[in-house]
Amino acid sequence: MQYRTLGRTGLKVSLLSQGTGGPSQFGQKRGLLQAEQNRLIRRCLDLGINLFDTHESYGESEAILGRALQGVPRDDYILVTKWAYPRDGDPTGDPEELARSVERSLRRLNTDHIDVMLFHGLLAEHHDMVVERYMPVLERLREHGLVGHRGFSLRYFIDPAQCGATAGLKKAPDLWDVIMLKYGILNQYAEREMLPLALEHNIGILNMAAVRIKLPNPQLLAETIADWKSRGLVPQNALADANPLDWLIHDDVESVIAAAYKFAADHPAITSVITGTSNLDHLEANVRAMENPALDPADRARLERLFGHIVEYA
């Protein structure tokens, strides 16, 4: 496993990290038992994964993760969790809600500190309100040693132009240590402003949902490419209608998904790609993909020509 430094936090993070949300939600969506979830986490640790991402709203994920990590030395892993500030941007919200959320997370995760605390799904229009209203509480929690570093994640499913990342990075780059965003084969727009700004300000980037949701599903992938062709976003003859990305599979690239994880990691601003799998075989394959996190340069250039100009959720 390769390790990269999470920006100015100085934390050394595995290139592949493990999420407990997404479509699988730590196997909760497919009835995984605690013993299997324990096995998944232990296998992650054996494979060198040292960062786990969670959220108080990912079902029971925080508690499941806390149980799975019982007995593991606390210095051996990094915990990232989040707080969903009022979704409507209510400027009268109680700032102590953040402190109560952190207390609940600490209890469920069975730990005395959270390494990275994120404001979940920060919109540009809420950036200033969040900083003014909630940052003082977060700073107090940091002074008390309950939280290490601060950041935010994006709402990946909305118009990327409305995301808080660029606004936050431009307005207050020193306030943010870590940003969680989506950057992948079909979602390259972060490369325009967000990733260069993160590099400039030494902000750690955790890459979320880089594969979901189209890439693991051949039918959805084919439909997306067909839609982009019909709208003139991709030239009609540029890709086959069926399995349009299978040309990426050669040499050490086992599958389109492997290509997607490599693409997601192959940028100097990206610290770690968070996989959301709850399947042990998939986990092993994803770790193998990270052994050499570089795509063939000609393939990468072709992906940039094909999709680099597209700014929409996929």
Ligand SMILES: NC(=O)c1ccc[n+]([C@@H]2O[C@H](COP(=O)([O-])OP(=O)(O)OC[C@H]3O[C@@H](n4cnc5c(N)ncnc54)[C@H](OP(=O)(O)O)[C@@H]3O)[C@@H](O)[C@H]2O)c1
């Ligand atoms: N706004 C936010 O804060 C936010 C938003 C999204 C995600 N996140 C975080 O980022 C994490 C990662 O996002 P994600 O869960 O969407 O991750 P992802 O790894 O991009 O996508 C997960 C999906 O891909 C499938 N998959 C993964 N590896 C596979 C393989 N080798 N072969 C076939 N299918 C494979 C999984 O199915 P299987 O389980 O069957 O492998 C699952 O359906 C989340 O768990 C969460 O912690 C945060």
